Amino acid sequence: MISPADMLQARILIVDDQEANVSLLEQMLRNAGYVSIASTRNPYEVCELHRMNRYGLILLDLEMPGMDGFQVMEGLKEIETDGYLPVLVITAQPGHKLRALKAGAKDFVSKPFDLAEVLLRVHNMLEVRLLHLEIKRLFDQLVVDDALLQNEFSERKQIEEALHRTQAQLSLHAGQLEEQVAERTSELAATNKELEASVSFIRKANEENQALFFESNIMRGQLSQLTRQIIMAQEDLRKEISHELHDGVVQTLIGINIELSALRKGAVVDVHTMKKIGYTQRLVEKSVIEVHRFARELRPAVLDDLGLIPALHAYIKSLAEREKVKIQMTAFGGVEALGDDERTVLFRVAQEALTNVARHARATEIKMNISKISGAIRMEISDNGRSFLVEKIVSAKNPKRLGLVGMKERVEMVGGSLTIESERGKGTTVRVEIPFIVKEIPV
Numbered sequence: 394m395i396s397p398a399d400m401l402q403a404r405i406l407i408v409d410d411q412e413a414n415v416s417l418l419e420q421m422l423r424n425a426g427y428v429s430i431a432s433t434r435n436p437y438e439v440c441e442l443h444r445m446n447r448y449g450l451i452l453l454d455l456e457m458p459g460m461d462g463f464q465v466m467e468g469l470k471e472i473e474t475d476g477y478l479p480v481l482v483i484t485a486q487p488g489h490k491l492r493a494l495k496a497g498a499k500d501f502v503s504k505p506f507d508l509a510e511v512l513l514r515v516h517n518m519l520e521v522r523l524l525h526l527e528i529k530r531l532f533d534q535l536v537v538d539d540a541l542l543q544n545e546f547s548e549r550k551q552i553e554e555a556l557h558r559t560q561a562q563l564s565l566h567a568g569q570l571e572e573q574v575a576e577r578t579s580e581l582a583a584t585n586k587e588l589e590a591s592v593s594f595i596r597k598a599n600e601e602n603q604a605l606f607f608e609s610n611i612m613r614g615q616l617s618q619l620t621r622q623i624i625m626a627q628e629d630l631r632k633e634i635s636h637e638l639h640d641g642v643v644q645t646l647i648g649i650n651i652e653l654s655a656l657r658k659g660a661v662v663d664v665h666t667m668k669k670i671g672y673t674q675r676l677v678e679k680s681v682i683e684v685h686r687f688a689r690e691l692r693p694a695v696l697d698d699l700g701l702i703p704a705l706h707a708y709i710k711s712l713a714e715r716e717k718v719k720i721q722m723t724a725f726g727g728v729e730a731l732g733d734d735e736r737t738v739l740f741r742v743a744q745e746a747l748t749n750v751a752r753h754a755r756a757t758e759i760k761m762n763i764s765k766i767s768g769a770i771r772m773e774i775s776d777n778g779r780s781f782l783v784e785k786i787v788s789a790k791n792p793k794r795l796g797l798v799g800m801k802e803r804v805e806m807v808g809g810s811l812t813i814e815s816e817r818g819k820g821t822t823v824r825v826e827i828p829f830i831v832k833e834i835p836v
């Protein structure tokens with residue numbers, strides 16, 4: 394607890410009016426190892442010195458001129474408010490010893506000094522003093538700890554009270570909560586059931602939809618196949634009717650005209666009948682021209698006999714004559730290497746596109762170009778007439794008009810693609826691309 398070093402560090406004040414006593418005591422203490430020694434011969438200074446330095450021990454002479462040791466002790470009591478005076482009195486009067494102890498001194502030494510006794514008493518007093526200080530420190534510490542504990546205790550108490558209150562509230566709510574949970578659980582169970590029913594309904598609807606989608610895909614394929622068959626059958630029929638008209642009907646009409654001519658020359662008929670025959674001849678000639686045109690429209694023989702480009706030239710020529718529109722055409726000659734079906738498709742698309750311009754566009758100019766691009770033949774027909782909303786017409790659910798739809802069908806039938814662009818102020822462009830792979834000729 395208290396080490397010898399603590400003892401030797403203790404501050405000591407020697408108070409004596411006799412110089413010799415002061416020196417003797419100081420010397421003795423230093424020899425014993427004490428290092429912090431002060432002295433005064435003036436009793437009036439003692440209180441102030443102690444106030445500043447708080448000595449562990451004051452060796453106090455009782456008989457001093459002006460202010461004796463008892464008065465000094467009274468002054469010291471005002472500084473040491475806890476009543477402990479670290480005073481060891483020095484006296485030559487045996488009667489003073491008891492009085493000094495009563496006045497607050499802790500011990501005494503007699504003059505003349507017995508040095509060993511003085512050192513023993515100094516040592517004991519310092520030990521008691523230091524122990525006293527240690528006890529005080531521990532006590533103060535205890536007070537502080539106690540205050541902290543008290544604090545903690547009161548905080549704990551508050552927390553416990555709050556806890557109790559909360560528990561009471563919680564148990565109150567728990568009942569209500571249980572009720573609500575039960576209610577909510579039954580609601581959720583009902584909703585879950587509804588959801589399950591909806592999910593299974595949706596799943597069933599989905600399956601039905603998928604089946605329908607699948608079926609509609611098959612039907613679309615069948616429809617497309619059917620359309621192609623119709624187009625091809627139509628094409629064959631047109632060809633047949635066209636031949637029939639050309640070779641049958643036209644020949645018959647020509648025969649009638651020859652007969653009429655013979656009738657005019659050989660028979661004796663009146664002027665009126667002559668005129669009627671002439672009129673009928675002109676009618677028959679007109680019919681021949683009409684039937685020719687009709688046969689050409691149906692299926693121009695030139696398409697089969699001479700090829701696509703001459704057939705288009707012939708068609709353009711007759712259209713330009715009828716419609717008073719300027720038509721320019723440029724074409725890649727290699728297009729004739731396309732198969733019959735592909736060339737027929739190009740002819741029909743051109744025929745429909747040109748007819749559309751004539752019927753709807755009020756154009757003054759048409760440009761037609763057939764060219765070779767990478768892996769395909771491209772045909773473009775552009776006019777400078779009125780524009781129209783392509784998307785609206787092409788994607789109409791129940792198209793009343795079949796021209797554009799038919800064009801698309803025909804083009805897709807031979808693996809090609811069709812695009813139509815129509816822009817205000819610029820006119821319309823119909824573009825067809827049909828696959829065309831030039832076969833390499835073996836060397």
Ligand SMILES: Nc1ncnc2c1ncn2[C@@H]1O[C@H](COP(=O)(O)OP(=O)(O)OP(=O)(O)O)[C@@H](O)[C@H]1O
Pocket residue numbers: 749750752753754776778779780781786793794795796797798821
């Ligand atoms: N070059 C064009 N310029 C302006 N409008 C056009 C042109 N081509 C088509 N159209 C518009 O698109 C519509 C649909 O054309 P589509 O060829 O399908 O039918 P249609 O020519 O009216 O009748 P049809 O079934 O006899 O061909 C036309 O009615 C017309 O309004």
Ligand SMILES: [Mg+2]
Pocket residue numbers: 745748749795796797
């Ligand atoms: Mg049309």
